[in-house]
Amino acid sequence: MMSTATNDDVMIRLEGLTKRYPGQQSNAVDALDLDIRRGEVVVLVGPSGCGKTTTMKMINRIIEPTDGRILLDGEDVTGTDADQLRRRIGYVIQQIGLFPHMTIGENIATVPKLLGWDKPRIAARVDELLTMVGMAPEEYRGRYPKQLSGGQQQRIGVARALGADPAVLLMDEPFGAIDPITRDRLQNELLRLQNEVRKTIVFVTHDIDEAIKLGDRIAILQEGSRIAQYDTPEQILTAPANDFVSDFIGRGASLKRLNLTHVADIELRDWPTVSASTDADTALAQLRSVPESALLVLDAGGRPVRWVGADDLHRAAGRPLDQVGLATNPAVEPRATLSDALNELITARFSVTIVVDDDGEFLGVVDIDQITDAIRDMRASAVSQARAGLQEQT
Amino acid sequence: MDFLEFLAKRSDDMVELGLEHAAVVGISVLLAAVIGVTLGVLTYQRQRPRELVLAATGAMLTVPSFALFILLLGVFGLGWTPVVVALTMYGLMPIVRNTVAGLNSVDPAVVESARGMGLTRWQRLLRIELPLAWPVIITGIRVTTLVLLGIAAIGYIVNGPGYGELIFTGLHRVGTPVAVNLVLAGTLGVIILAIVYDLVFYAVRHLTTSRGVR
Ligand SMILES: Nc1ncnc2c1ncn2[C@@H]1O[C@H](COP(=O)(O)OP(=O)(O)OP(=O)(O)O)[C@@H](O)[C@H]1O
Numbered sequence: 001m002m003s004t005a006t007n008d009d010v011m012i013r014l015e016g017l018t019k020r021y022p023g024q025q026s027n028a029v030d031a032l033d034l035d036i037r038r039g040e041v042v043v044l045v046g047p048s049g050c051g052k053t054t055t056m057k058m059i060n061r062i063i064e065p066t067d068g069r070i071l072l073d074g075e076d077v078t079g080t081d082a083d084q085l086r087r088r089i090g091y092v093i094q095q096i097g098l099f100p101h102m103t104i105g106e107n108i109a110t111v112p113k114l115l116g117w118d119k120p121r122i123a124a125r126v127d128e129l130l131t132m133v134g135m136a137p138e139e140y141r142g143r144y145p146k147q148l149s150g151g152q153q154q155r156i157g158v159a160r161a162l163g164a165d166p167a168v169l170l171m172d173e174p175f176g177a178i179d180p181i182t183r184d185r186l187q188n189e190l191l192r193l194q195n196e197v198r199k200t201i202v203f204v205t206h207d208i209d210e211a212i213k214l215g216d217r218i219a220i221l222q223e224g225s226r227i228a229q230y231d232t233p234e235q236i237l238t239a240p241a242n243d244f245v246s247d248f249i250g251r252g253a254s255l256k257r258l259n260l261t262h263v264a265d266i267e268l269r270d271w272p273t274v275s276a277s278t279d280a281d282t283a284l285a286q287l288r289s290v291p292e293s294a295l296l297v298l299d300a301g302g303r304p305v306r307w308v309g310a311d312d313l314h315r316a317a318g319r320p321l322d323q324v325g326l327a328t329n330p331a332v333e334p335r336a337t338l339s340d341a342l343n344e345l346i347t348a349r350f351s352v353t354i355v356v357d358d359d360g361e362f363l364g365v366v367d368i369d370q371i372t373d374a375i376r377d378m379r380a381s382a383v384s385q386a387r388a389g390l391q392e393q394t
Numbered sequence: 395m396d397f398l399e400f401l402a403k404r405s406d407d408m409v410e411l412g413l414e415h416a417a418v419v420g421i422s423v424l425l426a427a428v429i430g431v432t433l434g435v436l437t438y439q440r441q442r443p444r445e446l447v448l449a450a451t452g453a454m455l456t457v458p459s460f461a462l463f464i465l466l467l468g469v470f471g472l473g474w475t476p477v478v479v480a481l482t483m484y485g486l487m488p489i490v491r492n493t494v495a496g497l498n499s500v501d502p503a504v505v506e507s508a509r510g511m512g513l514t515r516w517q518r519l520l521r522i523e524l525p526l527a528w529p530v531i532i533t534g535i536r537v538t539t540l541v542l543l544g545i546a547a548i549g550y551i552v553n554g555p556g557y558g559e560l561i562f563t564g565l566h567r568v569g570t571p572v573a574v575n576l577v578l579a580g581t582l583g584v585i586i587l588a589i590v591y592d593l594v595f596y597a598v599r600h601l602t603t604s605r606g607v608r
């Protein structure tokens with residue numbers, strides 16, 4: 001049932017890991033075996049009380065296991081000095097726990113200081129990490145935690161955990177207490193960050209959508225941290241191992257699969273564009289020559305600004321094109337999921353979602369046909385996987 | 395002779411007694427702070443010892459000061475020593491209580507993240523818990539100081555230093571015109587010291603508390 005890692009590059013190996021709290025009848029974590037490969041994001045997900053937090057906190061021994069072994073990069077760390085161990089492992093919790101009496105810079109510098117880095121190296125690292133989490137170092141390093149919003153504080157929580165560049169990051173519902181919009185943004189930032197730093201991340205959540213979005217592999221846990229399924233999001237969505245997993249995923253598994261494909265993975269559709277400096281008559285001529293009912297106006301930097309239709313152009317009366325027509329809806333970037341794109345599409349004008357690059361420059365559009373194509377592809381591959389399973393059994 | 399003239403005439407006395415009074419209280423507060431914070435740190439996480447220490451230091455406060463001074467007289471003789479010992483005993487309770495309250499009020503998430511980052515027990519205490527509990531602890535020390543400034547005057551019965559001399563001399567001469575002036579002068583001296591100490595504590599608290607938790 002459990003897919004043991006086929007490659008040998010295991011970063012964290014849990015062997016028969018068990019925790020029984022004093023005075024409890026049953027084990028909170030019961031003989032858990034789990035391999036986590038280097039550089040992958042493993043999400044532990046499951047209903048409340050199933051033992052996710054206990055499991056995670058045994059990895060850095062905030063909670064000492066009753067039984068079993070923890071191997072970090074091949075080394076048995078079950079009985080080593082816990083403080084030394086923790087300096088090698090980044091730790092982010094839901095309540096953030098920034099040190100309120102220290103500045104943001106001092107917070108981030110905590111572990112480097114413990115490890116005895118010299119001052120210039122620490123200062124450079126602090127600025128590097130602030131930049132990495134999208135916060136201007138000059139503006140934020142001297143502030144205190146209370147002078148930041150909740151979302152900013154959690155960014156600092158992540159930056160602080162990355163302080164001494166640990167190979168492993170443990171995150172316990174880090175975005176659980178944050179509003180949905182900010183949570184979404186922080187999740188995207190984490191994915192972008194992970195692309196740069198390639199840490200081994202153990203991420204705890206009880207939100208299956210978050211697990212699907214962030215996980216390279218997901219461990220769905222039942223009571224006692226028993227593994228119901230440990231696999232990629234694709235496999236869990238297309239081939240749930242048992243009823244517990246199906247129930248846990250809930251309905252709309254196919255819709256959830258839209259979270260697995262990114263805008264960058266599909267071919268964008270083109271859309272006629274016109275530069276804002278073009279005059280209305282030229283634009284009209286261009287509009288007549290295409291099947292679309294409007295042109296997308298781009299500013300001097302190639303960024304979409306307005307939609308203009310024939311009516312708008314007739315009434316332009318000499319005004320530049322970026323002052324007529326309708327403002328564009330928010331655009332998505334290539335790393336957005338098809339689910340994000342569909343979400344924008346539903347409210348977008350002309351039923352297309354605009355796609356731009358990091359600098360906001362226009363790349364193309366996504367329309368409903370492309371999304372249905374993507375869904376059809378996914379379904380086809382799910383069916384063929386299911387049939388492959390059939391053949392294995394006979 | 396009115397009160398102001400009296401003060402002017404005894405101004406040298408007032409200053410000298412004031413310095414003694416401030417010194418005996420200062421020494422006692424310092425001792426009480428060192429002992430009290432240590433007791434607080436040792437017991438804040440363990441319920442039984444904590445309750446024991448709070449009960450014991452609380453009990454000291456219930457001993458009438460006259461009685462305590464006289465009891466200590468037998469052990470330490472006359473002068474500064476019995477006064478310092480008695481004042482230190484009286485000063486412990488508010489400091490222990492505030493140390494325990496301050497340390498226990500530190501956000502558990504902050505302590506856990508400190509553990510998770512690999513700060514040792516000792517580093518957590520010195521760099522995280524005590525600095526965060528400090529505003530509460532120093533408030534306890536301030537309360538102790540104010541209480542001790544008053545009690546110190548009674549130390550005169552064992553020949554202790556300070557404004558007690560004026561007050562007790564006044565007591566002996568009740569009925570004479572100078573009696574009221576003596577008692578008033580002693581009381582005024584204590585009040586002025588209380589104000590000075592309060593300002594000092596305000597400044598110290600301000601200077602020693604991080605802007606992030608002010
Ligand atoms: N300190 C403790 N003492 C006793 N029992 C505990 C303690 N901490 C957790 N438990 C129990 O162990 C089990 C697992 O708890 P754990 O916190 O790991 O769950 P979880 O999966 O993280 O849940 P949630 O999603 O609610 O955070 C629960 O039944 C819980 O009641």
Ligand SMILES: [Mg+2]
Nearest residue numbers: 052053054172
């Ligand atoms: Mg939990």
